[in-house]
Amino acid sequence: MITVANITKSYGKKVAVDNLSFTVEPGVVTGFLGPNGAGKSTTMRMIVGLDRPDSGTVTVMGRPYADHVAPLHQVGALLEARAIHPGRSAYNHLLTLAATTGIPRRRVDEVLSLVGLSSVAGKRAGAFSLGMGQRLGIAAALLGDPEVVMLDEPVNGLDPEGIQWIRGLLKSLADEGRTVFISSHLISEIALVAEHLIVVGKGKLIADTTVAEMQRAASGLVVKVRSPKAAELTDLLLDDDVAVESGPAGGELTITGLEAAAIGDRALAAGLPIHALIPIEVSLEQAFMQMTHDAVEYQQAPATDHLEASR
Numbered sequence: 316m317i318t319v320a321n322i323t324k325s326y327g328k329k330v331a332v333d334n335l336s337f338t339v340e341p342g343v344v345t346g347f348l349g350p351n352g353a354g355k356s357t358t359m360r361m362i363v364g365l366d367r368p369d370s371g372t373v374t375v376m377g378r379p380y381a382d383h384v385a386p387l388h389q390v391g392a393l394l395e396a397r398a399i400h401p402g403r404s405a406y407n408h409l410l411t412l413a414a415t416t417g418i419p420r421r422r423v424d425e426v427l428s429l430v431g432l433s434s435v436a437g438k439r440a441g442a443f444s445l446g447m448g449q450r451l452g453i454a455a456a457l458l459g460d461p462e463v464v465m466l467d468e469p470v471n472g473l474d475p476e477g478i479q480w481i482r483g484l485l486k487s488l489a490d491e492g493r494t495v496f497i498s499s500h501l502i503s504e505i506a507l508v509a510e511h512l513i514v515v516g517k518g519k520l521i522a523d524t525t526v527a528e529m530q531r532a533a534s535g536l537v538v539k540v541r542s543p544k545a546a547e548l549t550d551l552l553l554d555d556d557v558a559v560e561s562g563p564a565g566g567e568l569t570i571t572g573l574e575a576a577a578i579g580d581r582a583l584a585a586g587l588p589i590h591a592l593i594p595i596e597v598s599l600e601q602a603f604m605q606m607t608h609d610a611v612e613y614q615q616a617p618a619t620d621h622l623e624a625s626r
């Protein structure tokens with residue numbers, strides 16, 4: 316388990332992590348999601364003691380990382396996939412890590428096989444593709460057979476087969492009761508491999524949820540409605556949590572914040588006729604963008620603004 320409690324970290328005037336709290340539980344793969352610059356890597360560095368929070372505490376399996384006697388057996392982390400000596404073979408890279416931390420040589424063979432690099436173990440790591448580099452980084456993270464596995468952007472650069480592979484690997488590590496924490500700035504990536512989600516933006520917690528719940532919340536709460544009594548229906552449904560937008564055709568509304576069944580029930584109770592009720596699918600991508608819109612560091616002007624400007 317990882318417990319992050321009220322951590323704040325600034326670099327000069329820049330607040331990278333802002334009073335952030337969450338726990339990562341064992342037994343499920345937890346995704347750490349947020350736009351670029353949201354503070355994910357900074358938080359991960361603080362979890363393994365590579366950076367120190369200005370305030371707040373971080374513990375791994377109940378203790379600060381530095382207090383563990385054999386930290387590699389507690390936490391295996393991939394924070395910078397390319398932090399590998401390019402001239403060294405994959406095997407020697409792992410052997411050096413193992414030798415300096417008292418891990419037996421046979422474990423090097425085991426992890427190489429686990430990540431599918433046995434046949435290229437003698438090749439220079441510098442000649443590895445991005446995907447192979449990711450696998451080698453993951454092998455290093457798993458060397459100590461750790462209770463907690465933490466990987467920064469592990470899916471980055473993997474092809475679909477690689478993504479499938481990492482999904483199976485992370486799932487099996489979680490099924491063994493380990494804590495698995497992986498970051499990404501792409502919801503599409505994380506939804507493929509994680510079950511639980513910690514969503515951050517501008518260093519703050521935005522959501523602590525599951526992929527299924529996010530999908531559920533995203534879908535079903537936008538409904539297209541047709542009614543000859545659209546104006547009355549608008550008056551009936553509009554409130555602080557429900558938005559109603561009139562469509563181009565008369566009698567057509569887009570209602571956000573209520574499920575189709577609730578709209579139908581309330582219209583019936585008020586005696587208002589409904590001719591169509593159509594739930595609109597909202598993708599996870601759209602849900603994530605809505606959720607993090609205010610937290611994106613470098614807002615991009617909509618494409619239409621450029622067109623306006625160049626006219």
Ligand SMILES: Nc1ncnc2c1ncn2[C@@H]1O[C@H](COP(=O)(O)OP(=O)(O)OP(=O)(O)O)[C@@H](O)[C@H]1O
Binds near residue numbers: 329331354355500
């Ligand atoms: N060593 C540092 N010195 C100065 N600013 C930093 C440092 N490390 C991070 N930052 C700033 O803190 C903020 C959070 O950065 P961080 O790398 O933690 O975000 P991230 O969510 O991991 O982003 P990405 O998805 O782009 O990797 C950013 O604005 C970044 O520029």
